[in-house]
Amino acid sequence: MPEDFHDFFSDDAWDDGSEAGRPGSGDGASRPPKPPRSRRDMRRRRKHRRHKRLVVVIASIVIVALCVGVGVLAVGKIKQWRHDTLADTAVVDDYPGPGEGDVSFTVESGQGVAEIAEGLRRADVIKSVDAFTSVVASNSYTLYPGTYELKRHMKASAAAKILSDEGNAKGFVEVRQGERLDDVLKTAAESSGIALEEFEDYVGDASKTGAILPACAKGKLEGWLEPGVYNIGDDPTPQSILQQMVQARIEKLNALGVPEGDQRERILIIASIVEAEVNSQEYYGKVSRVIENRLKDDMPLGMDSTVAYGFKISGTELTNEQLNDGSNPFNTRVNKGLPPTPISNPGDDAIEAAMHPEDGDWLYFVTTDLKTGETKFTSSYDQFEQYVQEYKANNENAN
Known part of the structure; x- marks a missing residue:
């Protein structure tokens, strides 16, 4: 009863929601609103007002959601339009191919993709720098130095x-890390057009x-x-090609601080064995220590890589x-x-x-696991034998 009583005399209970009778409502009078005829009428009016407020809130939420949805859709459409526009532009800026005539084009060592693309455009091999760089990026291509035979008006x-x-690639020769001299000579002969025998004769003459x-x-x-x-040059010889490689090696050894004289040759020998014995850089320092420890203890190195090289x-x-x-001088076993x-x-x-x-x-x-390259080290021969058995077990499972 007290709750109904206070509700009956609350401000809201006397407001019928109309503008009539309010100051400035246009009727020139200032009369209080008519009271409800009953408490039931009062509750009905309050329920009606709550319903109206709820409708307004829901409508507002719907409007906001629609605005967000329309915005997202618009952004998506804009992105798609830009994508389609760029794609159409790429098609327009590319030759259909396959091209005509002959163009000799050289990629210099150290050149970037954009620089190469600009050179191709100037030579009229491709129509657009963007078309070429997009293809290289999307396919993760690596572009190699050398002279290539291309055509005018090629598709990028x-x-x-x-x-x-x-x-x-022609006109350039690459020396790969850990590569043997014989393999370098074959590559140099193919790239230069010089007979392999000429390289072998040169190398065999001290x-x-x-x-x-x-001297070392x-x-x-x-x-x-x-x-x-390395750039072979216009008039290559075995000496001109190999001299570039040797000079670059000397400059690198100086930069690395490798001691000169016989110590320099010794470092190169050990480094070549280290790289041949394991396939992971994380083990290089340990293999180097094994070599030094065996030399110190007057033990044979026992490296199969040296035997195979011989x-x-x-x-x-x-x-x-x-x-x-x-009889094989490289047999360190x-x-x-x-x-x-x-x-x-x-x-x-x-x-x-x-x-x-x-x-x-x-x-x-x-190296107990040939797949992963995992290599284990020990100072104990018994432990070494266990590692050998582990290697055999892993190798048999691999086969």
């Missing part, structure tokens, strides 16, 4: 595909190679070719007879000490590891 995708195939090598190399080029890409084969091709053949020369052209990381081996007493290591 066709030109990019040619420039991303290293086999199409009086010629000695003119471009430091004793005329042997293995290990002294710096990884990188027979000009891969480590997986070695036979037991070859592993026991002491039988002959103590370092091999006569490096067994490849090592990269910077391996050279750093050869100069700064990790601290440890390890004498043995085994």
Whole structure:
């Protein structure tokens, strides 16, 4: 009853929601609103007002939601329009191909994609820089230095595909990290058009190679070719090509702070073995320490990579007879000490590891998992034998 009583005399209860009788309502009078005829009428009016407020709130929410939805849809349409416009532009700015005539185009070492694309556009090979760079980016192409045979008015995708195939490059030769001299010579012969025999004759003549090598190399080029890409030039010879690689190697060794003289040759030998024995940089420093510990203890190095190099084969091709053949000067299973020369052209990381081996007493290591490259180190022969069994088990499972 008290609640009804207060409700009856509340301000809202006397408001019928109309403008009549209010000051300024237009009837010139200022009369109080008519009271409800009953409490039931009062409750009905209050319920009606709540309903109206609820309708207004719901309508507002609906309007806001519609505005947001329309905005999102508009943004999506704008993005699609821009995408379609750019796509149409790319089509317009690309030649249909396949092209005509012949164009000799050179990609210089160190050039970026945009710079290469601009050169192609100027040579009228492609129509648009954007079309070419888009194709390279979307396909994650790597563009290689070299001279390529192209055509005028080529489709950008066709030109990019040619420039991303290293086999199409002419006029340049690449030395890869860890690559043997024999493989470098084959690549140089193919790229230059010079017979492989001419390279082999040059390399086999210490009086010629000695003119471009430091004295500590004793005329042997293995290990002294710096990884990188080299311009063959207009009138190449075996000496002009190989001299670039040797000079670059000397400059790199100086930059790395490698001691000169016989110590420099020693570092290259160890680095080449380190890189050949394991396929992960994380183990380089430990392998380098194993080599130093074995040399210190007057133990044979026992590295299959050196034996294989002496027979000009891969480590997986070695036979037991070859592993026991002491006439091979690179057989470090039988002959103590370092091999006569490096067994490849090592990269910077391996050279750093050869100069700064990790601290440890390890004498043995085994790559126990050929798939992951996981390699384990130990100073115990018994533990080493366990690692060998682990390697065999993993290898059998892999097969």
